[in-house]
Amino acid sequence: MTDITDWLDRTSREVGRRPTPEGQARVLLLRRHCPAPVPEVWDACTEPDHLKRWFRPVTGDLRLGGSFHFDDRTGGEILRCEPPNLLGVTWGYGKEASSEVILRLAPGEGDTTALELEHGPLPDEVSVNGSTVDPVVQDAPAGAFGLGARWEMVLHFLERYLRGEPTEDPAQWEASAAGQEFGRRGADAWRSVVAGA
Known part of the structure; x- marks a missing residue:
């Protein structure tokens, strides 16, 4: 619980618009400080041998x-x-329309990296399993x-990997009680951001 609280407190979240x-266009912005210098974070985010870990x-x-694909139909083009310091890609699922993900890295304090992830354009609402939800804050019941x-x-x-404590099976962790709690509390934090936007 303290780990989740610490994570939530050290994460900056925004939902805004860009021309x-x-x-x-509606975008989400997520900012963190990673426990490694910029070149290490860059390699972790761009090198196949690192990404798979x-x-x-x-x-x-x-x-x-060029184009890339992950094992679950997610993929895009490298723009x-x-x-x-900067990676911009289209991001899509199957044949759905693509959005864009931009990763910005800059030196932080000491040996850290200031990381900013931007994802957009995002619609205000989508239909999921017969419900209309906000794709930024969609919750588990939907x-x-x-x-x-x-x-x-x-x-x-990524942060666990950079600390030398990689998550062995991310999908299994997401399904665990800890992963579900992390997701619920993260969704609540995003819901507050969207309500205040």
Whole structure:
């Protein structure tokens, strides 16, 4: 419980809008400080041998303009790559329309990295299992945790990996009592952000 509280307290969350050619797009922003210098965090987020140890195996043409795929139909194209500070990719599931995920890394205090993850454009509502939900804060009764809590879980796995304590089976951890509690409390934190936006 203290671990979850500490995580929630040290995470910055925002839901806002950014300009696009089509108008204003809804985005979520997640900010953390990672316990490693920028080059290590960059490698953990971009090198297949690292990614499979804390996230999922990735395949594809992993260079600017190339495409990538994870094992669960998630994938996209690499739009921007400025090592070791900026990675921009499209993000989609199966044949669904893609959004964009941007990862920004900057030196933090000491040997840490200031990490910012931006995901958008995101709709205000989607239909899931017959219910209309906000994809940022969707909760377990509607079928799964929303994007806010999901990205927090992903960054939790990254932080554990950088500390030398990787989660052996992320899917099993997500289904555990600790993972479900983490997801519920993360969803509550995102729900508060959305309510205040």
